[in-house]
Amino acid sequence: MHAIERYVRPGSLEEAAEILRAGNVTVLAGGTDLMPQTHAGRVKFQSVLMNVRRVPELRGIEEHGGVVRIGALVTITELRESALVRERLNVLWQACDHFASDQIRNAATLGGNVCNASPAGDTLVPLLALEARTVLASKPNGSLETRRIPLDKFFSGPGRTLKKPSELLAAIEVPLPPQGFVGEFYKHGTRPGLDISAISIAVGAQLKGKVLNEVRIAFGAVAPTPIRAPRAEAVLEGREADAATLEAAAQAALGEIHPISDVRASDWYRRELVRNMLKRVISHVGQL
Amino acid sequence: MGDIGSSLIGKRIPKLDAPDKASGKTRYIHDLEAPGALHAKILRSTEVHARIVWIDTAAAKRLPGVHAVITAADVPWQRPIGVAKDHLPLKTDRVRSLRDEVAAVAADTEEIAEEALKLIKVHYEPLPVLTTTDEALAPGAPQLHEGHANNVAMTFDYAQGDVAQGEAQSDVVIEDVFRLHYVTHCCMGVSGVIAEFDPGGSLLLYSNTQVPFLHKREFAEMLGIDPGRIRIIQPPIGGGFGSKLDVYPFEPIAIFLARITGRPVKLLFTREEEFLASPTRQPVVLKLRSGCKKDGTLTFRTVETVHDNGAYTSWGATTPFVMMQTVSSLYRVPHCKYHTAAVYTNNPYAGSFRGYGNLQATFAVEAHMDKLAEAVGMDLLAFRLKNAQEPGEVTPQGMHFKTCGFKQCLTTAAERSDFVAKQAANRARWRDANPVKRGIGIASMLHVGGGAKIYPSDGCGTILKVDDFAHVTLITGASEIGQGSETVLAQLVCEELGLPLSAVSVVNNDTDITPWDVGVHASRTTFIAGNSAIGAARKAKAKILAAAAAKAGVPVETLSLSQGFVFSENKKLFELGKFLRGLHFSDRAELVMTTFYYEPPSKHQDKQFKGDVSAAYAWATQACEVEVDTLTGIVRLLKVTGAHDVGRVLNRLGIEGQIEGGMVMGMGYALTENLVVENCTVKNPNFRDYKLVTAPEMPEMDISFIETMDGEGPQGAKGVGEAPAICMAAAIANAIYNATGTRIYALPFTPENVYRALHGAAQAPAWGKAA
Known part of the structure; x- marks a missing residue:
């Protein structure tokens, strides 16, 4: 049996990093993924359970010099209630609005959603489209160090990331998108809420008239990790979203995804959804 | 008599157990x-x-x-x-x-x-594993149970008339195969x-x-x-629904x-x-062949089904009892033939579930009502009205419809939903550019509404005690499983004894105390236990009034019970509690304690499955309006317009709750719920992947009650527990057709299944091996 031998509750990032360095730590934040996963036996508790909820450095949403820093402990509800997120990172805000239920949103943290690294993770797809990066903290040689990894390099497989066991995700940094940047998040589930995405799409672009610039497209649940779709972006860049362009973008996207069949959808249906819904979402964005 | 003061019948009465349940005080078995x-x-x-x-x-x-x-x-x-x-x-x-x-x-x-x-x-x-009925029926298949050489657990055969003759008289004949899936009850407890x-x-x-x-x-x-x-x-x-x-x-x-x-x-x-x-609803593959004449008269129906029985036999195997009623008697059909084989496999086994095979049978029958009407160029409503049953009918299967509000159900649901005009408008939009389509579909159902005589007795016993404070303890064999029977039974007793609801306690959960009852099934409790409670209350009333007449020296016919008093004509004669104390504490002490056993006047079916099995029959029509996104396959149920022949409304709040809940259960069966069984393994044993309908998906519901005042029913009421779930899937299927021009023969209508059907990528249900 994997029993928890010690429960720790660090009061600072330094302290948390110190505990991580010693090893055999399970990190607990909101617990909305960890608890069901350990209950189902998919994740085993390490001997130390570290509750990071009292670490003040992991909180807050702030903008400095064109970068929005979102602390790893910020809950989905806090994101949803943030004017900054709603106004400047609207595509992320939309994903938070579609995220699970009120109870889950109140507990679930952005950092937890990122570290859980689900291919279907709702916030990951808009964060990819917003070109976010992770801020990882560790204390390898007695002093606190941080490194940054762009989100599109961060995920290495379903449930896997480049974060080392000795590192703690401290924050997500999102460069402010250019003025006039608009976006849309689409999540396909079988019901309006409380559902895991069969596919999800985030599209962002800067509109000049009807011409799309700075096009960014990301998908969830169609590959082992959430992904960007650079070839589909390239098709759209500098163009209007007319029918031929939409079709070409959709075809490009189909070459970039690798969906599987599971209890929620077949690979065939996921591809159909990507084609149909990417066109629908882009045409919405093109008219914003 | 007893009409001084206000009646509780038809009022909106909160369920007696609601305050405890709403405040978390109810102690379920878990507690x-x-x-x-x-x-x-x-x-x-x-x-x-x-x-x-x-x-x-x-x-x-x-x-x-x-x-x-x-x-x-x-x-x-x-x-x-x-x-x-x-x-x-x-x-x-x-x-x-x-x-x-x-x-x-x-x-x-x-x-x-x-x-x-x-x-x-x-x-x-x-x-070797038998994952399908086809594998189980194949020659040389391993035998799952001794004595069932070809893995056939049970068969059912019914016939009326001569289907060959019916087919010869037909101008249109159609045949389709339908496939109905696994769902399970999902009781919260x-x-x-x-x-x-x-x-x-x-x-x-x-x-x-x-x-x-x-x-x-x-x-x-x-x-x-x-x-x-x-x-x-x-x-x-914490929930039964037949499970x-x-x-x-x-x-x-x-x-x-x-x-x-x-x-x-x-x-x-x-x-x-x-x-x-837990048991599941019975999965079924059903082949239906039907015909009609040019003028829309139905001529014949032939049904064959294979029930995947699973590894063991529970009530799911016996759902043909109900399925054949819908096949033979929902509409007038002179010639019918019905055959079911329930076949053992290594799958989960099916039990009884609200509607008991009727959802499956109605799904097929109502699809063919639409298709036949279209084939002879008749309006969908007119075609149904032409073939609908009427009061007084005795069907070839022997069911006697002493009351029957079917045609009123049809016209009421159609008028209130603007069915005919919307049907035409929706069809006109089949080819327009908008990928999001609207549709409306209609379907109806027949179900037992006065018990079902499948055991030696279909009765229920009541003991009724009136104490010396005029408080009534109603001891009934009928169980409360959330359907609201306690409240209705208390109401019926109050009606007889002229007492307020607060004067009645119901005891219904202890076999050492309560008299016999066959159980909660077949939508029977209000009807059977209600008549039993009325019988006991009337005996108590007769006893009280006889004593009051003797004491007051007036003819008993002039006396009544109301507002907690014995009335003589319009004058209060005795306060009831005081009068009862006098009765109890006199030299010739008398307790007012009565018993009654109600046995409905229904009949057992004979070996050919013929007979008037229920004392009353319930009818309903539901019109469902949907929006279909043809680019995702998502079907949204926008509105249900239901018209239900309930005999009479006893508790308006309770019956609305039953019907709304049933509609949503039927909606879940049609649109979201799917117990995924692959290689005999349940793939989604959790509420994350088994999708119950949630609050934002609730459709608008417009419910009309057709009160046919059944002569045998308690205060005219019929059973209604199962009815509202039965024709939802059929109506939604017809609505999807009206929206898109695509008819889908297999449930559930989950987005991927619908999308596949709309884009020609679905595997149509196939008729495999018959047994």
């Missing part, structure tokens, strides 16, 4: 603690079909806190259970499905019991039981069963004891453990177990 109780867990098979070579329980028995680890070898006296007695609670030498019970543990805590399960070693020798023996060997069982008196007998046979030594108490039940009509292995297993340990034993399912080891 009950028997002092000294052990906690039990069941080890289930990890193989779909296998021979059990050996079971090693030694390590589990050594775990501290474990009091008993049992296998079939420890209970050689166990007996087969279930509808066909083909099912041992603990399996001996063979498992036939993944839910199969191999061993069980009783321990100090649930956690210890769980740990002990992990220490039990079972060696299996896998056997998971299954559970507490078993306790007293030192003398009598059994006390806290059970969620819907049929306590029938179970008493089954358990007595199993234990080899007198049924009189078994007492069943039902705590408030609790059979004996399931967990109940005898808890009883075995209690007997072996001499301690009370509590066994509760986990939610995952509830999905894996």
Whole structure:
């Protein structure tokens, strides 16, 4: 049996990093993924359970010099209630609005959603489209160090990331998108809420008239990790979203995804959804 | 008499148990603690079909806190259970499905019991697996049960007229195959039981069963004891919907453990177990051939079905009883032929579920009503009205529709939903550019509404006590499973005795106290237990009025009960409590305590399945409006317009709740719920992947009551419990066709299934091997 031998509750990032360095730590934040996963036996508790909820450095949403820093402990509800997120990172805000239920949103943290690294993770797809990066903290040689990894390099497989066991995700940094940047998040589930995405799409672009610039497209649940779709972006860049362009973008996207069949959808249906819904979402964005 | 003061009939009466449930005070079986109780867990098979070579329980028995680890070898006296007695609670030498019970543990805590399960070693020798009925029917297929050489568990055949003649008279003949899927009840309260023996060997069982008196007998046979030594108490039940009509292995297993340990034993399912080891609705492949004349007169219907029975036989196999009624008698059809084979496979087994086969039969029949109407160029409503049953009809199957509001249901639902105009408008938009389409569909249903005489008696007993404060205790055999029967029964008694609702308590959950009742099924409780309660109340009233007449020296005909008084014409004669005290405490003391047993005037069916099986029949029409996104396959149910022949509304709030709940259950069956069974394995045993309908999906509901005042019903009422779930899927299927021009023959209408059908990528249901 994997029993928890010690429960720790660090009061600072330094302290948390110190505990991580010693090893055999399970990190607990909101617990909305960890608890069901350990209950189902998919994740085993390490001997130390570290509750990071009292670490003040992991909180807050702030903008400095064109970068929005979102602390790893910020809950989905806090994101949803943030004017900054709603106004400047609207595509992320939309994903938070579609995220699970009120109870889950109140507990679930952005950092937890990122570290859980689900291919279907709702916030990951808009964060990819917003070109976010992770801020990882560790204390390898007695002093606190941080490194940054762009989100599109961060995920290495379903449930896997480049974060080392000795590192703690401290924050997500999102460069402010250019003025006039608009976006849309689409999540396909079988019901309006409380559902895991069969596919999800985030599209962002800067509109000049009807011409799309700075096009960014990301998908969830169609590959082992959430992904960007650079070839589909390239098709759209500098163009209007007319029918031929939409079709070409959709075809490009189909070459970039690798969906599987599971209890929620077949690979065939996921591809159909990507084609149909990417066109629908882009045409919405093109008219914003 | 008794019409002084206001009647409660038809009013909006909150359910008597609502305050407790809303405030969290209700103590379900989960909340009950028997002092000294052990906690039990069941080890289930990890193989779909296998021979059990050996079971090693030694390590589990050594775990501290474990009091008993049992296998079939420890209970050689166990007996087969279930509808066909083909099912041992603990399996001996063979498992036939993944839910199969191999061993069980009783321990100090649930956690210890769980740990002990992990220490039990079972060696299996896998056997060939029958994943489909086709495989089970194939020549040379392994035989799952002795005495069933071709794996056919049961067959049902019904015929009226001559279908060949009917077909010869037809101008249009169509044939289709329909496929109906697995769903399960999803009771919010998971299954559970507490078993306790007293030192003398009598059994006390806290059970969620819907049929306590029938179970008493089954358990007595199993234990080899007198049924009189078994007492069943039902705590408030967290949902039934038909799931609790059979004996399931967990109940005898808890009883075995209690007997072996001499301690009370509590066994509760986990939610995952509830999905894996509960009965399902009967999955069916159904072939329907029907015809009509140019003028729209139906000529014949031939139905063949294959029921995937699963590994054991429960009530699902017997749903043809109800299916053939819809086939033969919802509409007038002179010639009918019906055949079902229930076939053993290694899949989960099907039980009874609200509607009892009628959802499946109605789905097919109402699809053909649309298709035949279209084929002869008739309006969908007019075609149905032409063939709809009318009051007074005795159908070839022997059902006598003494009251029948079917045509009113049809016209009311159609008018209130603007069905005819919307149908035409929607069809006109089939080819326009908008990928989001609208559709409206209509379907109707016939179901028993006055009990169903399938046991020797379809009756219910009542004991009614009026105490010396004029408080009434209504002791009824009928169980409350959330359907609101307590409230309706109390209302009916109040109506007879002229008392307010607060003057009645209902006792309905203890076989040592309550008189016999066949159980909660077949939408029968309001009708049967209601008539029984009325009978007892009338006897009490007669007794009181006779005594009052004697005391006052007036003719009894001038007396009535109202507002808690004995009235003489319009004058208050005696305050009822005071009068009763006088009666009790006199020299010739009299208690006002009466009994009544109501047996409905229905008949058993004969061997050809003919006979007037219910004392009344319920009707309903539902019109469903949908929006179909053809680019995703998502179907949104926007509005349901239902018209229900309920005989008479007794509790308006209660009946609205029953109908709304039933509509949503039928909606879930059609659109979202799907127990995914692949290779005999349930793939989604949780509420994340098994999608119940949630609040934002609720459609607008417009419900009309057609009050036909049934002469046999309590205050004119008919049963309504199952009715609202029955024709939803059929109406939604017709609505999807109206929206898109695509008819889908297989449930459920989940987005991917609908998308596949709309884009020609669906596999149409195929008629496999017939048996």
